[in-house]
Amino acid sequence: MASSSRFSVLSDSANSTRYSLPTTPQQRPFLKSNIYDRNLNKTRTSEVSASAFAFLFSEMIQYTQKRVNGIADLERRLNILGYRVGTRTFELMSWRAEATSKAPKREIRFLPALMIIHTQLWRAVFGKPADALEKSVENDDEYMIIDNDPPITRGISVPRDLSSLSCSALTAGIVEAVLDGLGFPARVTAHLTPTSNFPNRTTILIKLEKSVIDRESALGNN
């Protein structure tokens, strides 16, 4: 008993003066509000800081850049990272949009699906709809989603020796995952297409698989 009381005196003084440790047992802060216990449908309070994301994305690019050979490889890896985001985003988006609806539905035609990506997906991920939606003049199977100033690349200045790199490859991956989830397999890539007003203007190019085109023409124009 003697030794234990001496110990308690020692630790008491250490607690209060030398290290200024808290005297009451510390409560684990994460038990108060666990992210898994939050309501999935409350979107207004679930926004994350753009700055925090910018730092995370910067680290993701630096990490990836150390492990690749060349720009194409880097974009491919970012695309894969985005794909993993996209599958989850799509699940959450469908849940939020259709779970409360009396007649939940799923898009089976391509153009409405593309509109969902242009408005709903962009709003869920970036907080605003994309700026334009275009169909390629040269190729029937190519569509483009255009963002004049992608929020995730605002902090990034690509050096001249990597000028063909578009860090929006992550966004392309997200779009690819959502298209896959909707049943429209496609190859999606990101390209920087600057204009004088929008130096960061980015085009997300969707190249649909032939099976999708065949199905669309079989379903007809109605």
Add this chain to the structure above:
Amino acid sequence: MVTYSLWVINKAGGLVYQRNFADGLAQLSSNEYLVLAGTLHGIHAITSRLSPTGTSSGVQVIEGETLKITIFLTLTGTKFVLVTSLADQNSEPVLRKVYEAYADTVMKNPFQTPEMPIRTDNFDLRISTLLGGS
């Protein structure tokens, strides 16, 4: 009210960014700027150590007959230095805005190595809109 020059000095005393906005300052080579930045870093260290009453932020303003040097020290040890005319009252808010631009465009840029010379187009752009100049 003329803003002559902006310097960014990293925590080791190296000059990582230097840009002139108006004529009038003596023309120096980049090597001389490096030496001056290192000297300023040393002066700052002296002034913050010499404080008679505990810790000090160190020198904040140096005034001469013809110019004023305002120094803004961040929590991480990076120094932003603005060289202006004597009449300029706006240096400190401007330096805070420069710090903000630095945080937004340099620190969040994956292609910028920390503590190395700043070669980021977006930072140049933000500084141009903030301070003018070509």
